Amino acid sequence: MTKTILAVDDSASIRQMVAFTLKGAGYEVIQAVDGQDALDKANVHNVNLVLTDINMPRMDGLKLLETLRNLTHYKTIPILMLTTESDNEIKAKGRAAGATGWLVKPFDPTRLLEVIAKVIG
Amino acid sequence: MVGIPLASNKDNHTAIDEIATADRNNITQNSDVIEYLMNIKGELNQVDRLVSDAVNNLVINFKYISKLTKSHHDMVLAIEKMAAPEGSKNILTLLDKQMTIADKIEQELEMAVTSLQFGDLVTQLLAHTARQVEILNIELQRANHASDLRSAGDYDAIQAGISRAVNMAKAKNKKKPVVQQGMQMGEIELF
Numbered sequence: 001m002t003k004t005i006l007a008v009d010d011s012a013s014i015r016q017m018v019a020f021t022l023k024g025a026g027y028e029v030i031q032a033v034d035g036q037d038a039l040d041k042a043n044v045h046n047v048n049l050v051l052t053d054i055n056m057p058r059m060d061g062l063k064l065l066e067t068l069r070n071l072t073h074y075k076t077i078p079i080l081m082l083t084t085e086s087d088n089e090i091k092a093k094g095r096a097a098g099a100t101g102w103l104v105k106p107f108d109p110t111r112l113l114e115v116i117a118k119v120i121g
Numbered sequence: 122m123v124g125i126p127l128a129s130n131k132d133n134h135t136a137i138d139e140i141a142t143a144d145r146n147n148i149t150q151n152s153d154v155i156e157y158l159m160n161i162k163g164e165l166n167q168v169d170r171l172v173s174d175a176v177n178n179l180v181i182n183f184k185y186i187s188k189l190t191k192s193h194h195d196m197v198l199a200i201e202k203m204a205a206p207e208g209s210k211n212i213l214t215l216l217d218k219q220m221t222i223a224d225k226i227e228q229e230l231e232m233a234v235t236s237l238q239f240g241d242l243v244t245q246l247l248a249h250t251a252r253q254v255e256i257l258n259i260e261l262q263r264a265n266h267a268s269d270l271r272s273a274g275d276y277d278a279i280q281a282g283i284s285r286a287v288n289m290a291k292a293k294n295k296k297k298p299v300v301q302q303g304m305q306m307g308e309i310e311l312f
Contacts, residue, residue, distance in 0.1 A: 011241035013176045017234045020187070055245065055298055084242055084299045086308065095312050104307025106238035109231050115309055 003120055004028045004045060008038040008052035008064065009082070014105070018051065018082070021109040022116070035059025039067055047077060049120050054083040054090070062090075062097055069098040078119040082107060158258040165251045169244055176240030183237060187230050194223040236304050245298045256293050260286035 005027050007018045019029045030045055032038035034056040042050070050068065054061035061081060068074040078100040085091070086104045094102060100119050103112065197219045204212050264282040301307065 009241075011244065013180050013240045014238055016180050016184070017237055020184070021231075021234060084245055084301065084307075086300060087296060091310070099312060101309065101311040103309050105241065105301075106235045106304055106307060108306040109234045111306060111309060115311065119311065 002026065002028050003048040004030060005116070006030045006032060006038060006042060006045070006047045006050045006052075008032040008035065008050065008056070008061065010034050010053065010056040014053070014082075018107075018112075021107075021112055024109075025113050027116075035061060035064035035067075038064055042068060042071070042074065047074075049077065049116060050074070050079040051082050051116075052079065054081060054085050054094075062093060065094065065097045065099055080115065080119065082112075154261055155258055158254050158261070162251050162254045162258075165247050165254070169247045169251075172240055172243050172247075176237070179237060183230065183233060186226075190223060190226045190230065194220070194227070197223060235306060239304055242299050242301060242304075249295070249298055253290065253294055257286065257290040260289040260293075263289075 005022055007015055007022070007029055008031075009015045009018065010033055015031045015033075019031060022029045030041055030047065032041050035052070036059040038050070038052065039059065041047075050064075052061040052064055059067075061083065065079055065081070068077075068079060079098065080101045080103060081094050081099050082103045082105060084105045091102055101115060103115065197216055201213070201216045201220070204216065261283070264286045
């Protein structure tokens with residue numbers, strides 16, 4: 001069965017590069033432009049993995065992560081952070097909030113697919 | 122403000138006039154600084170718009186090339202099937218070469234995915250820099266309102282006012298969101 005990935009980023013080019021990579025590997029991709037949009041979509045779609053940016057308007061990636069982890073369905077769903085941020089302090093916040101992993105931009109398509117395959121099972 | 126020395130009425134008026142002129146000059150100079158900083162912010166926005174426009178176009182080109190490559194790939198496969206088994210050796214060799222080229226183009230496109238993310242990094246850096254300029258501008262205006270920069274001729278006071286504004290701007294500044302110096306793949310950590 002095709003797995004569905006929710007890709008969240010306020011940058012249209014990043015969303016398109018992520019979608020290009022994931023669709024090419026056979027995943028279904030739902031795109032969201034910020035944390036709030038992602039939350040709305042996460043509530044209506046059966047998502048198998050969330051890949052989210054941190055710095056976004058309306059709702060940032062860390063707030064989205066915290067909010068999703070409080071929802072029953074998303075307690076165990078892998079949530080990967082894909083961000084330009086590599087500071088240990090913010091990384092620790094993400095880890096404490098329940099992030100599955102941390103990927104620093106720019107991503108390499110092959111490595112991204114390897115990580116997703118590993119965490120999605 | 123500089124203290125007005127006790128003197129005759131005429132001298133006193135002259136001193137007040139001089140201070141008023143110097144005060145006006147300082148305000149004008151400060152307006153120039155504010156305008157200059159606003160111009161820098163405007164130019165940063167212009168760079169952002171140009172980069173975003175270029176990235177949008179590159180992404181459109183990228184997706185179109187990718188689509189064409191996939192069609193080409195599929196077409197070569199279809200021709201190969203039609204040609205075999207009775208196809209001539211020469212045709213099959215040419216088709217093999219075509220297939221190798223199609224594979225190489227696909228590999229190059231995959232590599233371009235990493236480079237095409239530069240727009241996001243640049244936009245975030247520009248937003249960060251524009252914010253720094255804006256905060257400095259606000260702090261300089263605040264210093265001006267507090268008369269820190271109006272003490273005509275008192276360079277120490279002017280310098281102190283500017284330093285205070287810069288320090289306030291630094292304190293209000295957020296951490297740099299992008300530390301990457303190149304477009305190499307970023308690190309990956311699984312928790």
